[in-house]
Amino acid sequence: MTQQSSQEQELIRINYGTPRPYKWATGKYIGKLYKEAKENKQLVTNRCPQCKQLLWPPIAFCGRCKVDAGEDWVVMNQRGTVVQYTYLVVPMWDPHYGEKFANPYPTATIKLDDGAYLVSRLQEQDPEKLKVGMRVEAVWKEEGRGTGMGDVLYFRTIEE
Template identity: 30%
Template sequence: MKSAKDNVELISIPMVVDVPYRFAAGKYMTRFLTELRDNGKFYGIRCPLCNRVQLPPRIVCAVCHVKNSDWIELGNEGTLVGFTIMYLPLTDPTTGKPHEPPFAYGSVRLDGSDSVIDHFLNVEPVVEHIRIGMRMKVALKEREDRVGDLGDILHFDPVT
């Protein structure tokens, strides 16, 4: 690269670093993912002290620092607490491929859970069609297409 200012050549070297990983889900996340994959069900975990139902299920409650052990089946409906319409071709870090903009995604608190799940919203990506507090329902992939990760959720559909 020639600098316009003093016409001195400055070299910069492009490089791509492609790093493969393989993450262990652990016992709790594995149970959550297998229930989702095999039975299409959502399970949260409840802390025996503070009673918060946490997603994803995890072995220790961060607040109380005790072992979580009460598995709670959640419904597949919830309430939208935040959303956006994305106009940038965001790369999906798990696939390396971009999500096609514009698309809506949001944060949904499943009934019976103290946590939220972020996912695509199956609505026309215009702000007039989306509002905080609207009821949403999980749409899953077909059983034979589910593999046991959060991608088994297709999106949230508005409850009409």
């Protein structure tokens, strides 16, 4: 049985000073996405040979058709439309790299013009300017690339 105290719990903080670098294999499909993002600032994916749908992220088989997806690679348009957004105002940390995100921290589900959906940060910080349907395009990091979609710094608002 747990008893609750009206006193606040004391939290113990443990700092790890030892770096823990590691490598993992990304495989043929995600590896291609990472390579193209890093070297060419491109978002690539593959297309199912049967249903012709873009498979995002790139994958070895089409879940709809249950067939080998093959390597019909497509360089996707980096422009898209915001279909949903979230405006976070609490501190967040990148679970992969441990870096603290900016605060506030707008993120969005974006439907790229080629039809693929992805989630990314938005450059726009003014909540009054965030709208479903706003047009955006990818802005890439100049340095430190090699993390796939993490190489996209954010999507900036565009006028068309």
